[in-house]
Amino acid sequence: MPHDPEKPLLRLNEPSGAGRRRSPAGGSRARAFDRGAQERAHGPLFRRLHTILDRADAALELRADASSLAPERLLVFEVTGSIQNFVNAISRIPGLEFAGEEELAPDEFDKNPEFYLLVPQLDALRQIVSLWEGWQRAGTVPRNYGPWAQLFAQLRMIRPWGPADRVSEQNREYFRHAIDGAADDELLRIEIELVFRASGDTAQAAEAAIANQITHSGGAIIDRSRHPEFGYHAILADVPAAEIRRLAELDPGSLAGADPVAAIVPQSVGTPIEAEDQTPVDQARPHPPVEDPIAAVFDGVPVQAHPLLAGRLAIDDPTNLEARAVGQRLHGTAMASIALHGDLNDPPTPISRRVYFRPVMYAPAIGDELFDGDRLVVDVIVEAVIRMRANGGGNVIIVNVSLGDITKPFTGKISTWARALDYLAFRYGILFLVSAGNVNAGISMRDFANAAEFEAARSADRSRGALRGVDAAKADRRLLAPADSLNSLTIGAWHRDSSSEVFGGVTPFVPYDGEEMPNLSSRLGPGLRRSTKPEALFAGGRQRGRLDPVAAPPILLSHPNPSRFWGLKVAAPPGNGGMGLHYTMGTSAATALATHSAHRIFDALERAYPALIAQMPLAERAALLKALLVHAASWRGSDKFIRSVIDPDAEMHHEHWRREVCRHLGYGFVDPEDAIACASDRATMWATGSIGPEGSIVFDVPIPAVFGNSSSPREVRATLAWFAPTRPGHLAYRAVKLRVPSLHTDDLETAGISTTTGQPTNTQSESGTIVHRRWRNARIGTAAGGGTIPVQVQREIDQGARIDEGVPFGLAVTVEMPGAIQVYDQILPSIRVRPRPQVRA
Known part of the structure; x- marks a missing residue:
């Protein structure tokens, strides 16, 4: 059933202590030699x-x-x-x-x-x-x-550690292309990451040695940064093409052979968005009544005077990027619009507060929006968060980062930018929402000889052929930094929007006709150590596909141009003589929609529990929003379609095929309305807290009586989220792991539920900082008059040195029986802290 604003989320009763459950056994013994x-x-x-x-x-x-x-x-x-x-x-x-x-x-x-x-x-x-x-x-x-x-x-x-370790093959190719035809003294700006040394004096000596080598080659130091908190030390430098050629060829006498250097990478380059089909401003939206922000957007300089943005943003621009933003301010304007209003195709869903906005990119006169080229972007983000806390964003718990570095796709090692976000999330109690990134490279569909054969095929065969092409190219479609951040939520783009316009043409076409799927351009997981990434898919526009007209086998391309037929409607910079609206799509837009949704969840909680929320620590607020955003996610049956392509003969082990599904879907698609309130047939309960070393607590979750006198389908799902301190450089990078142990057989019988394969495996779910478990069935439970089942939260033995500090967590648990209108009302009497009565607007 659709959510009912008069049925707010319910607070779980206080937990009790619980005996620790045995943790899963470790892996197999490694090979040894005599x-x-x-x-x-x-x-x-x-x-x-x-x-x-x-x-x-x-x-x-x-x-x-x-x-x-x-x-x-090294x-x-x-x-x-x-x-x-x-x-x-x-x-x-x-x-x-x-x-x-x-x-x-x-x-x-x-x-x-x-x-x-x-x-x-x-x-x-x-x-x-x-x-x-x-x-x-x-x-x-x-x-x-x-x-x-x-x-x-x-x-x-x-x-x-040698030159080939310091300059990857991908980056060598990038550098060769960047200086192709350049004179020897032409400069290229690059980032040089140094081997992190704990001693400040040793680090300074290493930096000085590299700086001397750069200046001796004819280059110059532009910026430098060192952050011991997350093991980062880097230099931004202009280096002559002659030296770039040497390091691209792995000359041991070049910077590629310098002992203090860990890695040499291109300067960070942001990801652009496409926005098209401008229309006049045809609507007004209410202003937020509260000035103190709880959400922030770090993005390109927006059009502050746009009628849908004016008076709604708390702009903090200490480096005056506004003065450099002389081009089309597409990115920041669109992200601010979605964070404030959501998709303007939808009815108004106002938020209660202004949004803190920190420009970190600007629009030049020509070309895509840029980061400040004289700064290391990691340093910019760290500085922005610290400044925000002291300068108008003291209560911000959500930061939208619809940004990515196209030069740094995930390769298995966590990026420096992700390490920074992980540190900041735990240190300041902030939920970072990060876009997975978009990829527009074509997909070869080898199931078809040519475009004519593809066009003549049945819709189902075309859909399977498209997915087979994506699966074959998955190694080249990985997340962009900082989407690999462990403490952040990474958002992918669901092939969905609220446009009601009907497109009557044949092309561009829907790539996965009849299937709920991500957009073709939405980048894929998994994350660090096979963790679930992206965690959630939000509406990112119904992006279409088109064929390369001459390629054989046919090449499927993501159609780059949004329109009123497919796309999220957003505020647009001035065009054709005035302010307007236009359409956008992709993971940046989906992430901003997740930010808007998180704010709406917070507003609903604050209305229902004003005293509780007022005294709740910021980190627990952020962890709760993190849990609730993912809690509504589900695969919506798309796992069956994906499995039919990647495992047509059903021969894969369930861990394997579910891992491959998770690469595309994460925990699943999110309809924000399901996360904001309950319904007659669905009760969502929440809790927050802080759990110390090896702590274990249990929440008794009430089960409605209808579960014991009906065999209708039902579901119980639990989502646990936390912010973990990290151990930079270690394989066990996540220093603290929480988990939700499996329900006992008696508890499954009580609710009439069973485990299900329609979700990521426990192993994969427990590799990040979100655990999402669901149990389903259609059988009568043993608790005819209601009852409870225990949902346990357990902190495992810390990785590395024991951490005495408590770890903030948020927990969401839903009990649902579609169509059974008594579920919410049967659970409400069991709740000790009742929500404030809601009045329908």
Whole structure:
């Protein structure tokens, strides 16, 4: 049933303490080698190192050879699998600094290989050699150094971090293209990420060495930044084309061979949006009555004077990007419009407060909107959040980031921008809503010989062919930074909008006719360590497709131009003599719609529970909105369509095919109306709190009596969200994990429900900072007069050092039986803290 504003969300009763449930078992044991095999493989390297270390000028000799293991050089220890407590063992060697660990692609021998990154001083190198020699002689190492014996047994390779590590093949190609035909002294602006060193003095010396190398090559330093809170140290520099050519060719004498450098990447470039089909302003919307904002938008400079934006934005522009925004202010104007009003095709859904707006891009006279080219974008965002908290945004709990860096698609390692958002989310209690990014590259449909064959095919075959093409290209359609952020919600674009105009043409056409799916251009997951990304899909316009007219096999292209027939209606910059409206689509628009929806949820909660919300900590407010935004998500049956393409013979393990569905759908499609209030046949309950180390609490969720006297279909779903502190550089990057243990068999019987495969697997759901569980069935429950089932929230043993600080969480639980109008009324008497009575407007 549609939501009923007179049936607000219900607050769960206070939890009680609960015994801890056993956590799932870990993975399989990693492969190990005997000492003889390791001596043959690595003995020559260690013997040569021993010989050189005995010399008086050992450090100079080792550093002179770019291929050697040398002091103050980042070293790679590649192993067959994770080594327990190895980081603690590293700390026992004076002068040995841990710099990170990363996953490697699995192969036929090892399922979970990885590597450790260490920076040794000279004496630390000597001690590593000594440990190796002791292990070779007796198979043992001194007490408290046990993990080193395991490392030696699992060691696949040891080598220095080299030019190919610092400049990826993708970035080498980018640089070659960027300087093609350029004179040697022509400058290209790039970002140089340095190996993060804990010591400020060591970091400063490394930065100075790289700065000297850049200026010596004829370049210049433009900006620099260091943030120990999330392990970031970088330089923005102009570098001559001659040097760019050298580093693109992996010349060890170039910046690509410099020991302090971790990575060399292109300067961050924002993602543009398309907006078309301008119409006059044909409507007025109410002004928010409250000035104090709870939502913010970080985006391009908007048209502040637009009649739908004027007086509704709290603009904070400390760097005066307004003066540089002389072109078409498309992006920021559209995002501000959606955050304030939603899709203007819809009836008004006003929000209660102004929106804080921080310009971080501007529209030049010609071309797409740009970040400030003289700043590192990560630093801009960090500075913007800190300033916001002290300058008019002290109560902001939602920040819209409909931005992405087209030069930094996700490759398995978390981006620096994502690390920044993760730190800021936990430190300041902010829910960042981040767009997944759009990709417009064509899709080859090899099911068809040519365009004519595609056009003659049945609609269902065309849809399957389109999805097969997307699936074949999935590696090239990954998320854009910072959408890989673990604490943020990443939003994809649902092929949906509220336009009522009917398009009568044949092309462009609907790519997935009759199926609920993301837009063709919406980028795909998963996220870090196979976590669920994007978590949710919001309406992003009914983007259509078109064919390359000459390609064979046919190439399917995302139709880039929104219109009144497909797109979200938004405020437009001046055109044809006055302010107007036009249409946009994509993940940026979908993310802004999620921000508008989160604000509406907050407003509904504040109306129903003014005293509770007023005293609730900001981080708990943000975590609750995070849970409620995802709580309404579902696959809507689209998993069946996707599985029919990726697993037509139903041979995949359920973990595998559900992981592939999740790549496209995340937790699913969100209709915001389902998240704002309850209905007669649906009761959504919520709770917030903070849970300490190894804490475990249980909420008793009331079950309506109708569950015990009807066999109608019913569902119970639970969504848990939190903000985790992080461990930059570690594979166990998320320092705190919460989970919702499975319901016991007796509890399933009480409600007449069972587990379902129509959702991501527990393993994947528990890899991020959102756990979303659902149980369904159509059988009579055992609690004929009602009852309760326990939903437990448990904090697992912290990764790394114990964190004494409590972690803020939000929990949402829904009990639903479609068509059973007594559900809400049967649950309400069990609720101790009642919502304020709602008056229909």
